[in-house]
Amino acid sequence: MSAILEVEGLAVRFGPTQAVRHAHFTVHQGETHCIVGESGCGKSVTSLAIMNLLARNGHRQAQKIVFAGEDIQAYSDRQMEEIRGNRMAMIFQEPMTSLNPSYTIGSQLTEVLRRHRSVSQAEAEARAMALMARVGITAPAMRLRQYPHQLSGGLRQRVMIAMALMCEPELLIADEPTTALDVTVQAQILRLLAELKQELGLGILLITHDLGIVARVADHVSVMYAGEVIESGRTADLFARPAHPYTRGLMDCVPVPGKIKAGEPLGSIPGTVPVMKDGFQGCAFRFRCASATDACTRDVPRHEISAHHHVLCHHPVTDKGSRA
């Protein structure tokens, strides 16, 4: 499977604040790569940065952003416009506000296809209806003429997915696509995304804060903390042998029925995510880490635990329980 997206050394700042300090990951075709982390760790900003959709005061820097073999880092706005919606698509967290309230579903769907391909309105509508049916929207012909406010959140998110797929993209970036939805709908959407990934050979970059979702859908995971990818690896490896103290802490936070005992406190990581300013050195997690030492104030090395399993830590945990 070829790599559809390779990111190395991505940094984003808004004025003096570093939202992303060092992000690196690779998404392969037919694979779901999850970026997981707490709020404020920079994962959403990372996804926007790839598409170059940052707010006006955001600045992006990277060693490498390669999409389908092309270096898109230096692409102009116009060049990016050609790719967005076309070969690389994105769906967002809030389906309630992500659609234009003044235009019909149909017009918003056909618009993206007609922007990137020369097709007639009728052809575009036909494809829109086919996609809507595929993503589980009933009565697609009627939906074409409806307005966003007439649809529920789950339906709107399906519309967003259909819209993203109109031009048969190679990469789908999904920024917390299920966070704002009911639990039952969440499961349906995730299943839909998994099916589509298989069918279309899509690469999916899924941003989430929910480890449960990661466990369920991810082929590969990158854990972000304070703007850095501090650990990444195949899902099975990461869950079996989490190497970074933060990752361990995250796993411990999730109560597993059967494993926790009544009367024992639930796991938590003391402290909060710091705001990163210029000139910060060393490991950002050291203020909350039980195994922090002086070495952690200096630049942190990247260790390779096993194939595809990297961790950014001075004291990674190499097997369950022991510290290096």
Added chain:
Amino acid sequence: MPRLTQASFVIGLGIVGVVLIAALFGPWLSGHDAFAQDLNARLIPPVWMEGGSTKHLLGTDQLGRDYLTRLLYGARISLFIGVLTVITSGVIGTSLGVLGGFYGGRIDDAVLFLITCRLSIPVVLVALAVVGLIGSSLTLVVATLGLLLWDRFAVVARATTMQIRSLDYVNAAWCSGSSPLAIMRDEILPNIASHLMVVCTLEIALAILLEASLSFLGLGVPPPLPSWGLMIAEGKDYMFFSAWVIMIPGLALFTLVLGINLVGDGLRRAFGTQVIK
């Protein structure tokens, strides 16, 4: 539009300050009587123009009265009317707005209805009609404008009261047994005061402009009181030859209103940009 800088607020404050001082002390210091006519010295141009003299720095009007003195006196009239009108309209509008916002229901419906009716009335026309039918006087102008210009006070007071009414500290006051009047006085009014202050400035400016329009049409402040609007009206007949006769009071009006608006804008930014639609 909250992007004018601190500088504009200071400028506005400066303008208003200068006009205030000029209004209070100017007519004394100028050495002339605003009402003393001298038919031998009519329409003397300002000192910087040909034919001007230092005796009358801004020249004289068509009845030989010193223009500068009249201008300074006119500042008094404008400010006086502006402030008094706003006090009247402010009391009326705020009361209505707070009542409507606080009680909601039927009372609020009534308040909204009153506001709608008031907005439908062509203000300048009605003010003119009242003054025209009863006779012009300073008091009447203030009363009429005060009874007509309360709508923005009511709208803002109502909207802000509604926002505050459901907040926790108001509920706490309810629970501790305060009477509605006490709550309105102690909890609500202090917290809507900042918004009302902004409305005050805008309304003072509006009142000054309206009074000028009324006086311009001869149905505002009665002559020989030197309202700026009246001065412009009196100078209209000569404006093609001596444009300064209307330029000077007009500029004075414009500058004062601009200054007040700048202050209001600065206040709005200082108190936070909670936009009330």
Added chain:
Amino acid sequence: MITFILRRTCLALVVVLTVMTLAFVLTRLSGDLAISIAGPGSTQADVEVIRKAYGLDRPVLVQFYDWTRLALTGDFGSSFFFKDKVATLIAQRMPVTLSLGFVGLALALSISLPLGILSALYENTWIDRTATMLAMIGQAMPSFWLGLLLMIVFGLQLGWLPISGTGSWEHYVMPGIVLAFTAIPALTRLMRSGMIDALSSDYIRTARAKGLSRSSIIFKHALRNAAIPVVSIAAVQLGFMLGGSIVIETVFALHGVGYLAWESISKNDFPVVQAVVLVLASLYIGLTLVSDILNALLDPRLRGA
């Protein structure tokens, strides 16, 4: 939607009735109407004759009922001064006022819309600050003074435009500009804030993620939503302009309804004054109704099931 329109229309009618009452009360403010009509120096007998002739000896409520009844059919009585039916007078002068209003609104929109959009696109740059300054200047400018200034510059010194009367379209240019100035500050502000809100919304982020062109995003997506409140406020502004036309019509000697009102006030011609207040208020009320309906039509969320 239909119920919404019906309800708003009923409310509008009630407001009209209230304004009718106010207009009636307005003209009775000066005390004994008969004396005012008769004028100074008239005898008691003269006053009595006038009182009988104009039906002023009847109880006030009867007079009010009579006037209201007739007014609802469009009969506002006869003018004391012009010796003509009030309704006719108003009908003759209405085209001038309406033309002036439309010219003013058209000018205002053609300036505020682009200005507001540009201010939003270049938020906090010199373009934005200049536009704000212009709006502030427009708000502080006394309209009658601006009219006189324009007269001096364009009428006298440059000789481009006529300074009074109603001969041709040129007569409406300067008054139209002055009228536009009263609406430009508010409309520009509204367009600007609407565009800023629209451009920072989630659906614009989606549009950008779809790779749509910049002009498509600004004009097709953002403007469509930002313009809704501007359009409906424009209708209300037209109402204000029609109501406030009296000053400008007097300055430029345009024989519209405002000028008629002005003449009637100075001559104590009560029937005309009453009727003009009512007509202008009704126009305003009608326009606010139109504004609400436009708002509902343009926003699909309000069109509602």
